[in-house]
Amino acid sequence: MRSSILQTATRYLLPILLLFSIFLLLRGHYYPGGGFVGGLVASIAFVLHSFANGTDATMKLLRKKPLSLIPVGLGVATLSVLVPVLVGLPPMTGLWLEGDFPIVGSIGTALFFDLGVYLVVIGVVLTILFTISLTDD
Secondary structure (H helix, E strand, C coil), X not given: CCCHHHHHHHHHHHHHHHHHHHXXXXXXXXXCCCHHHHHHHXXXXXXXXXXXXXXXXXXXXXXXXXXXXXXHHHHHHHHHHHHHHHCCCCCCCCCECCCCECCCECCEHHHHHHHHHHHHHHHHHHHHHHHHHHHCC
């Protein structure tokens, strides 16, 4: 039996938690936060949705299996590490575009590395938790 109070609260909390996770992701290369913490908050949002509505409903909401986020995140993080090598600099050297962009601020390889970590964390956490949830039935 699902709680209607939890379902109603989740309807409002899911977008707020996802927005907060993106906030943590975007401020991570300047202040505490980043891809890992942002990914955990996003995962918590989907786990809360799963508690309220069931794992199957959350999987439908996601549209793709969380496992598919892992190689995408690894690819983005690896690319951000190797881009400096292509211009003759050591790996993981921070490269930044000129100027500030609205909301995001400055865009550079650190942001893309954090984005890759963000995707990997969401993929790993949700894959583990949903696998446990679906095999528990």
